[in-house]
Amino acid sequence: xxxxxxxxxLADAAKYDVACTSSGVQxxxxxxxxxxxxxxxxxxxxxxxxxxxxxxxxxxxxxxVYDCCYCVNRxxxxxxxxxxxxxxxxxxxxxxxxxxxxxxxxxxSSGVAGCPDRTTELMIAALRILREEYGFRGYIHTxxxxxxxxxxxxxxxxxxxxxxxxxxxxxxxxxxxLAPNKSRASILAPMRHICDSIADDAExxxxxKKRTTVYLTKKNARKARAFAPAGQSTQMxxxxxxxSDYQILNLSAALYTHxxxxxxxxxxxxxxxxxxxLPATDAVQLNREHRLYQADWLLRFxxxxxxxxxxxxxxxxxxxxxxxxxxxxxxxxxxxxxxxxAPLEALLRVPGxxxxxxxxxxxxxxxxTLGEAELRKLGIAYKRARYFITMNGxxxxxxxxxxxxxxxxxxxxxxxxGRHGRRADRAPAGQMSLFETVxxxxxxxxxxxxxxxxxxxxxxxxxxxxxxTGTADGRQAIATEAASATERSIADGRKTLDSPLLSVA
Amino acid sequence: MEHIPNASAEDAPATPSPPPDIYDxxxxxxxxxxxxxxxxxxAAYERHEHPTDIAPEERLQLRLGxxxxxxxxxxxxxxxxxxxxxxxCGRAAALAVTRAACSDEPGAGTAVYRFVRYAIDEQKHxxxxxxxxxxxxxxxxxxxxxxxxxxxxxxxxxxPAVERLFRISRSVxxxxxxxxxxxxxxxxxxxxxxxxxxxxxxxxSVVPLIMDHFVERLGxxxxxIYDEVHHLAGVYDxxxxxxxxxxxxxxxxxxLPDRTADEALMSEAWRTFYKSVSIDARYHPELRRQFMPxxxxxxxxxLQESPAALRPRYAERG
Numbered sequence: 001x002x003x004x005x006x007x008x009x010l011a012d013a014a015k016y017d018v019a020c021t022s023s024g025v026q027x028x029x030x031x032x033x034x035x036x037x038x039x040x041x042x043x044x045x046x047x048x049x050x051x052x053x054x055x056x057x058x059x060x061x062x063x064x065v066y067d068c069c070y071c072v073n074r075x076x077x078x079x080x081x082x083x084x085x086x087x088x089x090x091x092x093x094x095x096x097x098x099x100x101x102x103x104x105x106x107x108x109s110s111g112v113a114g115c116p117d118r119t120t121e122l123m124i125a126a127l128r129i130l131r132e133e134y135g136f137r138g139y140i141h142t143x144x145x146x147x148x149x150x151x152x153x154x155x156x157x158x159x160x161x162x163x164x165x166x167x168x169x170x171x172x173x174x175x176x177x178l179a180p181n182k183s184r185a186s187i188l189a190p191m192r193h194i195c196d197s198i199a200d201d202a203e204x205x206x207x208x209k210k211r212t213t214v215y216l217t218k219k220n221a222r223k224a225r226a227f228a229p230a231g232q233s234t235q236m237x238x239x240x241x242x243x244s245d246y247q248i249l250n251l252s253a254a255l256y257t258h259x260x261x262x263x264x265x266x267x268x269x270x271x272x273x274x275x276x277x278l279p280a281t282d283a284v285q286l287n288r289e290h291r292l293y294q295a296d297w298l299l300r301f302x303x304x305x306x307x308x309x310x311x312x313x314x315x316x317x318x319x320x321x322x323x324x325x326x327x328x329x330x331x332x333x334x335x336x337x338x339x340x341x342a343p344l345e346a347l348l349r350v351p352g353x354x355x356x357x358x359x360x361x362x363x364x365x366x367x368x369t370l371g372e373a374e375l376r377k378l379g380i381a382y383k384r385a386r387y388f389i390t391m392n393g394x395x396x397x398x399x400x401x402x403x404x405x406x407x408x409x410x411x412x413x414x415x416x417x418g419r420h421g422r423r424a425d426r427a428p429a430g431q432m433s434l435f436e437t438v439x440x441x442x443x444x445x446x447x448x449x450x451x452x453x454x455x456x457x458x459x460x461x462x463x464x465x466x467x468x469t470g471t472a473d474g475r476q477a478i479a480t481e482a483a484s485a486t487e488r489s490i491a492d493g494r495k496t497l498d499s500p501l502l503s504v505a
Numbered sequence: 506m507e508h509i510p511n512a513s514a515e516d517a518p519a520t521p522s523p524p525p526d527i528y529d530x531x532x533x534x535x536x537x538x539x540x541x542x543x544x545x546x547x548a549a550y551e552r553h554e555h556p557t558d559i560a561p562e563e564r565l566q567l568r569l570g571x572x573x574x575x576x577x578x579x580x581x582x583x584x585x586x587x588x589x590x591x592x593x594c595g596r597a598a599a600l601a602v603t604r605a606a607c608s609d610e611p612g613a614g615t616a617v618y619r620f621v622r623y624a625i626d627e628q629k630h631x632x633x634x635x636x637x638x639x640x641x642x643x644x645x646x647x648x649x650x651x652x653x654x655x656x657x658x659x660x661x662x663x664x665p666a667v668e669r670l671f672r673i674s675r676s677v678x679x680x681x682x683x684x685x686x687x688x689x690x691x692x693x694x695x696x697x698x699x700x701x702x703x704x705x706x707x708x709x710s711v712v713p714l715i716m717d718h719f720v721e722r723l724g725x726x727x728x729x730i731y732d733e734v735h736h737l738a739g740v741y742d743x744x745x746x747x748x749x750x751x752x753x754x755x756x757x758x759x760x761l762p763d764r765t766a767d768e769a770l771m772s773e774a775w776r777t778f779y780k781s782v783s784i785d786a787r788y789h790p791e792l793r794r795q796f797m798p799x800x801x802x803x804x805x806x807x808l809q810e811s812p813a814a815l816r817p818r819y820a821e822r823g
């Protein structure tokens with residue numbers, strides 16, 4: 001098997017990892033060495049599904065002893081062709097791609113070949129060739145495998161820019177059910193260790209920079225590489241199990257505060273292998289994933305608290321308006337906001353004004369009074385923002401009823417008259433068109449009754465399985481919890497919240 | 506025709522001569538470089554003129570009754586303008602001017618001139634008497650730039666003079682980012698020559714703005730970034746980089762050596778990788794086109810049907 005065939009198999013196996021970012025670390029180039037990294041990262045290509053390719057995203061090997069139901073590389077999936085890179089092959093491929101400006105660096109993940117430690121050693125060998133032999137200064141993102149020993153994770157962290165451990169599923173029960181070889185403890189332990197190591201490393205570095213004490217050290221002592229300077233991230237699958245958005249967002253907020261994660265990625269569940277415990281539907285919940293990311297951005301950049309975005313009574317995000325507009329509609333007493341005097345935090349709450357727009361407003365209003373024309377020049381989405389702002393006392397939405405219903409109708413109107421977004425979704429099935437050929441494969445809309453039924457069936461099977469395995473293993477606590485969860489509908493899935501990974505603190 | 510004005514002058518002083526400030530319109534033409542543009546700005550101050558248009562010589566479109574003045578490029582004058590701009594209006598403004606000078610938009614030169622006039626004038630409208638720092642200020646009494654005012658002119662984005670420059674500079678900045686993303690090098694070697702070659706087709710002449718980025722990260726390999734739209738090549742030889750104007754030099758491509766064997770393998774591997782990372786269930790070509798506009802596709806390795814499509818084009822010309 002040559003390198004290209006291996007690459008085809010191992011890139012195909014890695015494509016369900018959603019994280020593909022090269023941001024978070026600024027490293028200047030060095031004479032005689034290849035590579036540099038920029039804070040914002042750089043996307044080098046975009047696949048036909050519109051996702052970016054910034055790193056060479058491959059598995060070290062897709063041989064795996066674990067049997068996670070949702071994974072294409074599960075041990076019991078006999079059809080999947082298996083391959084493995086040698087460390088040298090992988091390093092050469094990375095360098096070859098980097099020199100041609102195809103990629104920003106390497107995203108290395110792996111199936112578990114034998115045991116986690118053995119696999120991690122292989123990954124370390126590849127990274128050592130890259131960093132030490134080739135002096136590569138580009139970006140490296142590595143997946144740490146749950147169950148790897150602490151020493152190896154330390155070594156991995158020194159060679160990588162970002163480390164991540166996949167959370168896989170948003171609750172402990174689902175994890176126990178669908179990923180029997182992984183447990184909450186085996187995932188959270190390395191995450192906590194990485195978090196502590198990053199904090200320790202940052203602290204010792206900042207102390208060393210202050211030069212409060214002078215030591216007679218050897219000159220030109222080789223500097224130790226920073227431990228994962230771009231932080232750690234994680235990802236979880238959304239839609240394979242009945243957890244609500246409320247649980248997912250609370251979990252990610254807890255991860256941001258307690259484990260100082262840089263990113264939490266969501267991956268809409270996609271059936272790749274058939275399993276009675278999994279929803280067998282092609283309707284990917286892309287809209288739900290999109291709303292979750294919007295909420296995630298509100299948490300990280302807009303100063304929102306998770307309790308403001310979602311509450312127990314409405315455990316799912318509104319599908320027709322984005323979470324920020326939803327907050328605004330529920331807090332009309334906060335509005336209108338005067339753009340010429342409101343603080344940045346208040347501007348960030350206005351639908352249609354983003355972080356960039358809010359900063360531009362603050363910059364421009366130092367010199368001139370802002371009205372409609374000026375706001376449009378700044379690139380504010382005036383069409384959305386107008387109902388929530390006053391410009392020098394004049395309300396932008398005159399002629400419109402300032403009520404929840406009227407504003408909701410305006411904010412949930414289809415963008416660009418419905419001409420926005422995927423063309424395949426816009427053309428009704430069976431309608432012939434002379435000019436617009438739809439090249440996309442037909443995909444079931446995620447709200448279709450078929451998809452909903454498929455999910456119901458799978459979730460019911462999961463609940464039943466949870467009951468039986470729970471009692472059989474003697475895990476009484478989980479079983480009783482699951483039994484009580486059976487009565488509730490999916491929409492009201494709040495009680496299961498007490499048990500999942502939420503208690504990371 | 507000669508006698509008519511004389512005759513009318515004798516008969517009656519009826520037709521008054523038109524006021525010069527309305528009808529005496531002047532346009533400055535420069536050579537298209539940043540230095541040329543800044544020299545033109547200098548000339549406007551020097552001659553006490555207000556040119557209605559400043560544009561590169563080949564793109565200048567004269568208005569009715571407009572006279573044109575060709576401005577010679579002067580390195581020292583350009584440096585003086587740039588230095589003043591940086592001192593008085595800050596680095597952000599200087600960077601915006603540099604970027605706008607690379608733009609292909611017809612009004613870019615004029616936008617830079619209007620901005621410089623506006624920004625330098627703004628510096629004069631300041632009141633030092635109530636300033637708390639006037640005792641220690643380097644620019645007190647109008648002798649130098651006021652540090653408090655430095656970033657002020659450029660941050661008034663809603664002012665027409667600033668807005669136009671801001672918009673042009675931002676679009677050039679975006680084109681730079683596109684280049685950082687979509688430049689694809691090919692390894693060419695033969696007869697002692699060994700070079701990494703990339704062909705690009707940007708909307709603005711951004712090669713001088715992106716060379717530093719590539720020298721920083723790919724400093725270990727000599728490379729050429731060839732802009733086929735503006736006939737400009739950025740050449741890095743392992744030590745320093747230069748710009749080479751290839752206008753009329755059609756034989757440049759012939760001089761390039763052949764692709765290496767490794768190159769064929771790597772581009773094949775990259776195209777395989779690109780095909781296999783896409784998820785069919787999420788197919789969304791409109792989104793891809795939004796991030797990666799189609800005008801770049803002809804120079805992207807991963808979007809070619811066969812690797813032969815990316816061979817240097819002289820091959821098919823014969």
